[in-house]
Structure formats: C-alpha cells, structure tokens
Amino acid sequence: MDxxxxxxxxxxxxxxEGGAGLRTFAEVLAAVEAYCPWVTPVRPGICSLPARGPARYFGGEEALVDLVHEAASGVAPAEVGIADGLFAAVLAARRGVVVPAGRTPAFLAPLPVAILGxxxxxxxxxxxxxxxxxxxxxxxxxxxxxRFGADGAHGHRVAGGRSGELADLRQPRISRLLGTDGAPDAPVVAEPGFWGGVSDADARAARCLVATQELLGPDGVVTAHLxxxxxxxERSRLVTWTTGGWPGGGGGARPVPEPGAPWPGRIPPPAPAVVHPDPVRADLADTRGESVRVSARGLLTTTPDRLSxxxxxxxxxxxxxxxWPADERWWSRSRRRAARLQAVTARSAHLLLAERGRWWVEATYD
Amino acid sequence: MFVSAPGRRLSRERDPAALAALAALAERTRPVSASRTRLLPVVPALADLLPDGALRRGSTLTVGGPGDDGALSMALALVAAASASGSWCALVGHPGLGAVAASDLGVDLGRLALLPRPGPAWAEATAAVLEGVDLVVLCPPFPPRRDMARRLVARARERRAVLVVVPGRAGWPEPADLQLRIDDATWVGTDGGEGHLRRRRMTVTATGRRSAARPTRRALWLPDADGTASTAGHAGTRG
Known part of the structure; x- marks a missing residue:
C-alpha cells in the first residue's frame, strides 16, 4: 500500500459559499507543491502526496513532515502525518504522527468503529x-x-489496514472546484442529475449509446476526461460511458480542469491529436547512422537526422x-531516465520518448 | 414533412383518439422533428470551405490527403463548433484520440462518445450511433465494402446526422457530398532544435457535388498557436 x-x-x-476557504486551500496546495509536485487534493482542506520518494530526497519521513508542515502552516493552520493508505494517513495527520511502515493495522486497531463513517x-x-x-x-x-454487505466488507479490509481507502473519502469534484489555475473564481453550481431536465438531444444520444454498448459491450463506448x-x-483518461454517471444532462462528463500543478517537462502546446495506446518502436539516428541517445544530463548525444x-x-x-526531461519521479532512486523529443518528417510529426536507450513514438501530431 | 408540437395546430374539440395517434406519431418522429435546423455550425476558418458555410445535416464528408497528416485534426475541427453548441458527437474506430488536442480544438468532451475499438462490428456500431448523435467521425478500422459504406451514408441522410469519414489506409468506396483534401501540411516552430512545434500550415481543397463541384482552396493553420483552426495568409508568414 502507498x-x-x-x-x-x-x-x-x-x-x-464565497469560496474563500477553497482559495486558501489552493494556496496551501501551491505551498506544498513547491517541495513535491505530486500533490493530490482529496477534498476541501485535505491533500495527499506519495511520501516515499520525497522522504528519501529530503532526509526521512520526519524531516519531510516538518518541511511540509512548515510550508502549509505558512498559509493556514495544518496537521501533517504519514501512514500506509489514505484512510490511515488522514487519521495520522489529525494526530500529527508518522505511523511507521507496516504499523498501520496496529495504529488503527484501538480506534472506534464509528470512524469508518x-x-x-x-x-x-x-x-x-x-x-x-x-x-x-x-x-x-x-x-x-x-453479514455486512459489500460496504461492510470493504470497511473490514480498511479496518485491518489491508485497503487504503474508503469509497467516500475522496471528493471527486475537488479538482474542478479548485479550477485550472488553482483558485476557484467561479461559484460552484449544482448540476442537475442526468434524467432531470435533459434535452431531447441528450436523451436521444443516451438511448443510442446504450444500444451501442449492447452491441460492443460496456467498455466499447467511453468518454475522455482531462x-x-x-x-x-497522462493528461487524459478514458471512462466507460454511463448515463447515470453524467451529471448535468449529457454535457456532464465535462473535462475536469486540472489543479494548478507545476508540470516541469510538460511539452508546450499544441497537443498531439493522436496518443498511441501502445507506444510504437522507433529508431533515431544522426547523419552517420549513429543512434541518438539521451545522456545522463538529459542532453542528446548527437544531432538527430533521420527516423524509422x-x-x-x-x-x-x-x-x-x-x-524535454521526462523524469516523472525525480526524487526516486530507481528513477527512469527518460526524455521526449519532437521529430518532424515530410509525412508526419511525432512526439518521441527515449527510455533506457530506446525510442518510442508516444504520440503523433496528426 | 415534419410534425411539429401536436397541441399547436389541433383544437381541443378534436377526436381524442386522433389526438393520441398524432401524439404517438409525433413521439415516433421526435428525433427528426427535434433537429429543427438544417445546418450545424463550424468554426469561422472552415466556413469558407463548405458550400453552406456550415455542415449540412444528412451529408457525408471525407477528410484525407496524400499522407495521413492532419486528417484527424481536420475532422475534429469540423465537429468542434457544433459540439461546443450542444450537439453530440461520436468518434468511431480511432483507438488513440489525443483528448487534450480535441478539447483544445473546441470539442466538448462531455458530448463526445468514443468507440475506440469497435472491431468487426464497426459498421453496425456506426449505424447505431448515427441513430442519436448529430455528428459521427468514422475512421474505418477495415476497408469498407461498398454496400456497407452506402448504407452508412443513407443512414446519416435519414437520421439527418453528419458523417465525417477519415478513410486513412482503409479507404472509402462511396462518393461523399464533400471531399476535403489536405496538402502541403507543414509544421512551424522547431527552429533547428531550439523551439517546439507551434502550428501547422496546410492547404485544404474542398470538392463537392452539384453546386459545390468547383473546388475551393484555402490555406489554414491547423492547429494554430492556440490549438484551434484559423485562416492562414497566402504569404504563409502571418500569425
């Protein structure tokens, strides 16, 4: 478990109502992100980040907790803790403790059952x-x-430290609430349910998509979320299309604006129209036919001239x-040294990924 | 030809059975009568290429070129304005849509159904989505038989949907109402390794049938620096 x-x-x-709390929370996120870019807002007032890599980088979990605590407290009173799994980590934060790895079941054991909510x-x-x-x-x-049903069974796993999350721990809307720039400036509007007040066109589309799913299977019809x-x-994921899951009548599966995270190494726009679901192998060579590689410092060893x-x-x-450097976990010891390159030929333009000395076509600017 | 709201033209004294029958008829034909407008909007940069300055419901378009370069972007750009104004779209047969690019082009991802791998049932699946979606972008995963293609064109016409076909390598054996051909797609911005891809200039030639038989040619940026479509100056240095 994480x-x-x-x-x-x-x-x-x-x-x-005014969103002042969320604005402050967005500042907290920004303060923490200055140290660790992998911060995920969980719900208003609560965010998480993977502790292992940054702890190594900053000299241990206690040191990381101190650092993050100081950063967050500069914006708003904050409690910080570390444990295995989100559920225990939230409880650890409330107590301001670091639960040693593997000790989460013992940490949870004395707590009342009601804490499962x-x-x-x-x-x-x-x-x-x-x-x-x-x-x-x-x-x-x-x-x-x-005896206790599916929710009970899941709670049982969480209670034993075998599962990290309760279903309702996260508030999926939180990223959207925080807005693209990390600050909510628009008031939050309640969205009507799918079957409430939908237009003809939405209902008609829903009917035909249900019929298409009967033909192709449920996973045959998906939508993309940013x-x-x-x-x-990484910037989009596909979700099986469902009528119920689309609040706001059809237009519901709106792209969720991403939280204002810094994404060092992100390729500048425009975005490629095709992202290959399975990366395609590629070879990149210089004028003499030597393979182009990416050095330890993230530089090209020679000038690219041709592509296969x-x-x-x-x-x-x-x-x-x-x-562009693509070290997704720059603090991790087992980091993969990767880099991205845009390569244009007479026929097409590709986004290539170099990893472990190999080149891949990750996306194409179709 | 279309049945409008049943209550409007009928007085209340009419035979209730006839009223009910008409209401039922209206219900049956609702998908048709709901599509009140004949045209679906496109972004301004593409309007010049289309005979009506917009997409005609019931029509089929093909988008392609000597390479594959730009065809998917063009197809997405074609449906973007309609999508943004509330129309439903579907993308059939493309397993790797770059959703960020689609969204940047103006496509509302919340009204875009993806059928990435319809497999051998692709034609049936396309026919199914044409039942209820205003615009369908089809990338045939296999070379279509002529009768299949013809049936889909007929279905689009009947359901007053717009079918945008990106034939790619599979081809498309049926003449379309409008063919958009992409030539000379050229990326700008790499600057000898110092810059990055910024925008792509292309020449698009539209060839239609009947009134639109004379080819129309336009230079476009697709995408432009904002990720959308815009008109390119003839000198190619503008923007």
Whole structure:
C-alpha cells in the first residue's frame, strides 16, 4: 500500500459559499507543491502526496513532515502525518504522527468503529460487542460479506489496514472546484442529475449509446476526461460511458480542469491529436547512422537526422525539437531516465520518448 | 414533412383518439422533428470551405490527403463548433484520440462518445450511433465494402446526422457530398532544435457535388498557436 503524507487543514474542511476557504486551500496546495509536485487534493482542506520518494530526497519521513508542515502552516493552520493508505494517513495527520511502515493495522486497531463513517455498520457491530477497528478486523473474512454487505466488507479490509481507502473519502469534484489555475473564481453550481431536465438531444444520444454498448459491450463506448500530468497520455483518461454517471444532462462528463500543478517537462502546446495506446518502436539516428541517445544530463548525444518507425524505412527529419526531461519521479532512486523529443518528417510529426536507450513514438501530431 | 408540437395546430374539440395517434406519431418522429435546423455550425476558418458555410445535416464528408497528416485534426475541427453548441458527437474506430488536442480544438468532451475499438462490428456500431448523435467521425478500422459504406451514408441522410469519414489506409468506396483534401501540411516552430512545434500550415481543397463541384482552396493553420483552426495568409508568414 502507498505511503502517503496527508496535509489536513482543520479550518478549511467545510466548503464556504464565497469560496474563500477553497482559495486558501489552493494556496496551501501551491505551498506544498513547491517541495513535491505530486500533490493530490482529496477534498476541501485535505491533500495527499506519495511520501516515499520525497522522504528519501529530503532526509526521512520526519524531516519531510516538518518541511511540509512548515510550508502549509505558512498559509493556514495544518496537521501533517504519514501512514500506509489514505484512510490511515488522514487519521495520522489529525494526530500529527508518522505511523511507521507496516504499523498501520496496529495504529488503527484501538480506534472506534464509528470512524469508518458507516453508522449502520457501527451500530450492528456494537450490538455484537465489536467496538474497535482491531476487533472488527479480527472477524474472519468468510463471515463478513454475507453479514455486512459489500460496504461492510470493504470497511473490514480498511479496518485491518489491508485497503487504503474508503469509497467516500475522496471528493471527486475537488479538482474542478479548485479550477485550472488553482483558485476557484467561479461559484460552484449544482448540476442537475442526468434524467432531470435533459434535452431531447441528450436523451436521444443516451438511448443510442446504450444500444451501442449492447452491441460492443460496456467498455466499447467511453468518454475522455482531462486531468493533470506531463505527458499527453497522462493528461487524459478514458471512462466507460454511463448515463447515470453524467451529471448535468449529457454535457456532464465535462473535462475536469486540472489543479494548478507545476508540470516541469510538460511539452508546450499544441497537443498531439493522436496518443498511441501502445507506444510504437522507433529508431533515431544522426547523419552517420549513429543512434541518438539521451545522456545522463538529459542532453542528446548527437544531432538527430533521420527516423524509422516500427522498423520501417529511414525518413529524413525536416525538423526536431527538445529534448524535454521526462523524469516523472525525480526524487526516486530507481528513477527512469527518460526524455521526449519532437521529430518532424515530410509525412508526419511525432512526439518521441527515449527510455533506457530506446525510442518510442508516444504520440503523433496528426 | 415534419410534425411539429401536436397541441399547436389541433383544437381541443378534436377526436381524442386522433389526438393520441398524432401524439404517438409525433413521439415516433421526435428525433427528426427535434433537429429543427438544417445546418450545424463550424468554426469561422472552415466556413469558407463548405458550400453552406456550415455542415449540412444528412451529408457525408471525407477528410484525407496524400499522407495521413492532419486528417484527424481536420475532422475534429469540423465537429468542434457544433459540439461546443450542444450537439453530440461520436468518434468511431480511432483507438488513440489525443483528448487534450480535441478539447483544445473546441470539442466538448462531455458530448463526445468514443468507440475506440469497435472491431468487426464497426459498421453496425456506426449505424447505431448515427441513430442519436448529430455528428459521427468514422475512421474505418477495415476497408469498407461498398454496400456497407452506402448504407452508412443513407443512414446519416435519414437520421439527418453528419458523417465525417477519415478513410486513412482503409479507404472509402462511396462518393461523399464533400471531399476535403489536405496538402502541403507543414509544421512551424522547431527552429533547428531550439523551439517546439507551434502550428501547422496546410492547404485544404474542398470538392463537392452539384453546386459545390468547383473546388475551393484555402490555406489554414491547423492547429494554430492556440490549438484551434484559423485562416492562414497566402504569404504563409502571418500569425
């Protein structure tokens, strides 16, 4: 399970009407991001980041907690903690502790069952004399699903430290609330449900897409959502199309503006129209036929002159640009040294990725 | 030809059974009558290329060139304005859409259904989405048989949808109402390794049937520096 650091700002947990709280929270995010670019807003007032890499980089988990605490507290009162999985990490932040790796079950054990946020489950367990997460976790798996249902079974896994997240821990809208520039300037508008007040066109589209799914299978019809990231592939994800999942009547699966994260190494726009779902092998050579490589310092070893895609014929380059460093986890010891390059031939323009001495066509500017 | 709102023309004293029958008819034909307008908007830079200055419902277009370069961007640019004004779109048969580029071109991703890998059922799937989606961009994953292509063209006409075909290597055996051909696509901005791709200039030739039989040629930036389509000056140095 992921080692997560959580920042919890007690004063910013409730969404206020004017959005001042969210604006402050966006400043907290920016302050923390100055140290670690992988910060994810979880819900108003709470964000997380993977702790392992940055901890190594900054000299240990305690040092990282101090650093982040100082950065966040400069903006708003904040609590910081580290544990395995988001659920435990939020609780660790509330207590301001670092739960050592592997000790999360023991950390959770004495806490009351009610902390899972499932009152019905807590009441039922209470009647059975089960009051703490430890006691709940000790119940055998076999009895759980039948007795407590799917939510109960998941809570059981979380209680035992075997699963990191409760379903309702995250608020998916948070990224959107924070807006593209990290500051919410537009008021948040409640969106009507899909079947509430949809137009004819939306209902008609929904009907035909359902019919298409019957033909191709549910995963045969998807929609694209935008999200933060450096590479074109990271910046969107595909989601199975569902009528219910589209708030706001059809226009619902709106691209979620990404939080205002700095994405060093992001390729400048325009974005490529094609992102290859499976990267295509490529070879890049200079005028003498020597392979172009990326040095340890992220520089090209020689000047690119020609490109071959998937073992095809060599094509002369009419232009190229880059490289852009693509070390996605720059603090990680096992970091992959990667770089991106734009390569233009008479027929097409590609975004190439160099990794471990190999070139790939990651995207094409079709 | 179209049935408008049933209550409007019928007085209340009419036979309730006839009213009900008409209402049922209206309901059946609703998808047609809901498409009140004959044309769907396009971005200004593309309007010059289209006989009506817009996309005619029920028509089929093909987009291609000697290379594949720019065809998908052009197809997305064609549907962008309609998408942004509330029309539903579908992209059939393209497994690797760059969603950021589509969004930058103006396509509303919330109203864009993707059928990335329809497999052998691609024609059937295309026919199915044409039932309820205003604009369908089709990249045939396999060379279409003529009868298949003809059926899809007929379906688009019947459902008053716009079918934009990007034939790619699979080809398209049926004449289209309008063919857009992309030539001389050239990227600008790499500056000998110092810059980055900024925009692409291309020449687009539209050849239609009947009234639009005379080819129209325009120089475009697609994408331009903002990721959208815009008109390019003839000198090629503007913008």
């Amino acid at each position: 080692r997560l650091l959580v920042v919890r700002c007690p004063g910013l947990l409730v969404e206020d 499932q009152p019905d489950l807590a009441e039922l367990l209470d009647r059975l004399g089960v009051r703490t997460l430890g006691e709940f976790a000790a119940l055998p798996d076999a009895d759980i699903l039948g 999200q933060g990231g450096r590479s074109p592939a 895609v998937e073992g095809g014929p060599w094509e002369p380059l009419s232009g190229w640009a880059g490289p």
